[in-house]
Amino acid sequence: MTGPLHGVRVIELVGQGPGPYGAMILADLGADVIAVERPEVAARVQRTRLATNPMMRGKRSIALDLKSAGDIATLLELTDRADVFVDPFRPGVCERLGIGPDEVCRRNERMIYGRMTGWGQEGPLAHTAGHDIDYISLSGALHLIGSAGQPPTPPINLLGDFAGGGLVLAMGVASALVERFTSGKGQVIDAAMVDGAAMILGPFFSASTSGFWGERGTNHIDGGAHFYNVYETADHKWISVGAIEPQFYAELIDRLGVAQDALLSADKQNDRALWVAAKVRMAQVFAERTRQQWEEIFEGSDACFAPVLSPSEVASHPHTAARGTVVTINGVVQAQAAPRFSRTAANAGVPCHSGEHSVDDIMSSWS
The missing domain is CATH 3.40.50.10540 (Crotonobetainyl-coa:carnitine coa-transferase; domain 1)
Structure with missing residues (x-):
């Protein structure tokens, strides 16, 4: 069976x-x-x-x-x-x-x-x-x-x-x-x-009608915030960050080496007036290194960081490879x-x- x-x-x-x-x-x-x-x-x-x-x-x-x-x-x-x-x-x-x-x-x-x-x-x-x-x-x-x-x-x-x-x-x-x-x-x-x-x-119905959720692209998990977004790296690849909680955000900016940056400091994380400028600043920082270099910097961290993989890359990532997230069947990669x-x-x-x-x-x- x-x-x-x-x-x-x-x-x-x-x-x-x-x-x-x-x-x-x-x-x-x-x-x-x-x-x-x-x-x-x-x-x-x-x-x-x-x-x-x-x-x-x-x-x-x-x-x-x-x-x-x-x-x-x-x-x-x-x-x-x-x-x-x-x-x-x-x-x-x-x-x-x-x-x-x-x-x-x-x-x-x-x-x-x-x-x-x-x-x-x-x-x-x-x-x-x-x-x-x-x-x-x-x-x-x-x-x-x-x-x-x-x-x-x-x-x-x-x-x-x-x-x-x-x-x-x-x-x-x-x-x-x-x-x-x-x-x-x-x-x-x-x-x-x-x-x-x-x-x-689901919950976005009540969040939208109650006023908790703002216009498209201005919220903390829809690309409005600098701490929950995707950024291009020096080799024209992409990474994602989702450091919503303060302890994860603190680790993110520490690993980035920007903890003292006026725009990105921990006490300014949820200042919505700064989010647009903070995204620009964070994009500048991530553009300084390749995706592989950032993976090495964030390895083992709780900064809520991940490389943005193409489907062809999923099989070779250490985590997805260990879990067998994808398999090759008749020569074609498929999700398990x-x-x-x-x-x-x-x-x-x-x-x-x-x-x-x-x-x-x-x-x-x-x-």
Whole structure:
């Protein structure tokens, strides 16, 4: 046995980012995930090459034509044997195909039917198109991200697609599996990225409305302060500092050799009137040495310092190397599964190609 979800059977209709990511997390946690791909997509795969798509890791994959009555019947037979179904389409699509929650859950009352959308199953925007940037815009999250006096900065598609989407979907599935032990019944999960992003925003709703949180880029942990920021080094690389607490800030300026600097002294840390000038001064200091030199100066310190690594550098850093934070699978670096479990280890599995497996093999293994 490996992974806390070992024995859980998942049918995933392959869609865009958040659905496959959520199903990947389930596979990392030990679930047996069957990714159902369109035949035309599976036919384009170059099977002479090793599979490297992290979204397909630890999964098996079959090709089914959802416009074919025969393939729909096959899919329904699989759902009769499954625990979880992942629907990545807009509201109503699966219903029109004859594989909506009413039909699937009627046939299998223990089914956990996860629906992954941007806007959710209801509401004025439920049937309209969108992407991560739109969902985090409506959630209030995008408004808070960026520099003072500048437009909001899209944080690639981490916040909506992955954190507020796939991760929330996986959390919902795991929660419904736990509840099923008591009730013996499945349920439908409406996982909407706009909701997930808003949930992750958490305390910033009250902080913004109460006046505790100021305009974008002027606060102590959004780039407004000199002690919580990123700075360029002499070799045009970057470092980060997050010395919020006074004892950590004291160590930061001590290691920098600027404890007596009028702008950066410990007693002026939280003087907001000085923050803009203090950022300029700190940038000047960090620009005097290379990133490696600063790493050596701050090694073993509590100054809340870290180098800003590119994804290709993560594997070689002493800390991430010691923890195995990333792994190389089929020649491609990927993040290892998280979190860590003491008995039932999660694991980043080997990816498969779309449509690599046969329906007969899946049916046999799920008999």
